Amino acid sequence: MKKVAIIVAGGSGRRMGTDLPKQFLLVHNKPVLYYTLQTFLSAYDDMQVVLVLGEEYVDMGREIIDAWFDNERIKITIGGPTRFDSVKNGLALVEEESIIFVHDAVRCTVSKELIQRCYKTALETGSAVPAIKCSDSLRLLGEDGNSEALNREKVVLIQTPQVFHSKILLPAFNIDYKDWFTDEATVVEAFGMKVSLVEGEKNNIKITHPLDLEIAARIIQP
Template sequence: MNKVAIIVAGGSGKRMGGDLPKQFLMLHNKPVLYYTLNTFLSSYDDMQIILVLAEDYVDMGREIIDAYFEKDRIRITIGGVTRFDSVKNGLSMVTDEAIVFVHDAARCTLSADLIHRCYEKALESGSAIPVIKCSDSLRMITEDGLNEALDREKIMLVQTPQVFHSKILIPAFNIDYKDWFTDEASVVEAFGMMVSLVEGEKQNLKITHPIDMATAEKVLENLIV
């Protein structure tokens, strides 16, 4: 089965507090985006990548590709206003039947093993959403301004890559956008399909705040990159 990874790298990184989007910040003398691309390309010899970038950063993305990777395995498209739009733009470049991975560029510490497990699950059931258990206590703010405890045993934290057969994902992204579409799983569920969960990885963190860079740096020291 064809394998296509849509790497969403269109964010501005405002929460990091700097001018440069987080996917271009340096870790161990290489940009964050390098590690994400490298893990996917190394996971399968036939993995193809569609890199979704903000228009202002296309040249910077091309510089990374030219410096480290085979150009024929990575294509670039422009991101949209929302994540939904960006993923839809990436999906427009998927022309053949495939297992499609959608992954945040800022999650640069995932393992090839997670990619393999997601692929096998999606091949079997049509979808694979990596999740991890929540270790913190949780409270929900109610509509009347009060709050109540939630059972954390019933709560899972969702990660990427979110993986689907193209026959499911592409039609799902033809529905109208809703504000509560926070990931691909929510889009597919709105389309009327159930999703399958797989065990994620604690190390598969999303770089959002400056402290996450230090954590990612430590994780990468223990990975083959």
């Protein structure tokens, strides 16, 4: 089955305290985005990528592609005001029945094994969303300022890539946007479909704060 990865790279550097968006910061002298693209393209020889960028950063994205990758395997489109809009713009370039991966560009330590595991599950069930168990104690905050303990055995932390058959994901993104759409799984569930969870990876971190960049540098072998 055709494979398409929608790499969402429209974030800013606000929480990193930098003017440059996180996906362009350097790890071992290469941008974060390089490692994400490299892993997806090497996971399957027939993987195609749609890279979703903020309009002002398209030229930087093209420079990365021209320097290290095959232009024929990567398309660029412009992001929107929300993640939902950005993913929808990427999906507009999917022209054939496919297994579609949606991944945060700043999860640059994703492994080929996780990508392949998600693909196999999505082929069987129509969806694959990686999740890891929570090791911390959890509390739910109430509107009155009080809190209550949650059973962490019933809570998982969701990662990307979130992977779906195109027959599920494409029509799901035709529904109206809601503020609580935080990822593709919530959109698909709002469309009336269940999602399948697969085992995620602790090392599949999201670059959000300066410390995350240091951790990524330790995970990635130069």
